[in-house]
Amino acid sequence: MKIEGPAKMLRVYLGESDQWHGQNLAGAIVRRAKEQGLAGATVLRGLEGFGANSRVHTASILRLSEDLPVVIEMVDVAQRIEDFLPVLDEMVTEGLVVVQDVHVVKYVANPKPRPAS
Numbered sequence: 001m002k003i004e005g006p007a008k009m010l011r012v013y014l015g016e017s018d019q020w021h022g023q024n025l026a027g028a029i030v031r032r033a034k035e036q037g038l039a040g041a042t043v044l045r046g047l048e049g050f051g052a053n054s055r056v057h058t059a060s061i062l063r064l065s066e067d068l069p070v071v072i073e074m075v076d077v078a079q080r081i082e083d084f085l086p087v088l089d090e091m092v093t094e095g096l097v098v099v100q101d102v103h104v105v106k107y108v109a110n111p112k113p114r115p116a117s
Contacts, residue, residue, distance in 0.1 A: 003039060003107040010074045010083040012088060013096040016045065017067040019092050026070050032087050039076040039107060046071065075102060 018025035027044045033041045046069035074081070081099060088097050 001039060001107075001109045002089045003075075003077060003104050006078070007102050007104045009048060009102045010076075010081050010084065011037065011096075011098050011100070012072040012092060013090070013098075014070045014072070015067040015095075016070045016093075018070075018111055018115045025091065029072055029088070029091060032091070033074055033084065036080070036084055036087065038074050038080055038084060041072055044071045044073065045069075054064070054080055075104065075107070092099045 012026075012029060014025055016026065018026075030041045030043060041045040049069035085097070085099075087108070
């Protein structure tokens, strides 16, 4: 797969303890994105943050949080991102979902499977 030019970036802001049918929500979203053929997804774990409820979550040694902020980023062509939004609407019951226009300079996926290590 090769993507260049106009595209969309989808970001999902969650807490790491958020669940979907008994499993980690971020992981469940990544698996659904893969099933739907999105180009890729990355989960980033934050050091500190707060959301709509204004409760600060931090990785500070003095205030260890079990619910650090998590951001999932996905970049793909507009249609694939738009098609994925109803999935997120169902899965994300608390959080923030944003879509942003981006310009992909280069994205090339190796069509050959990598040898097992």
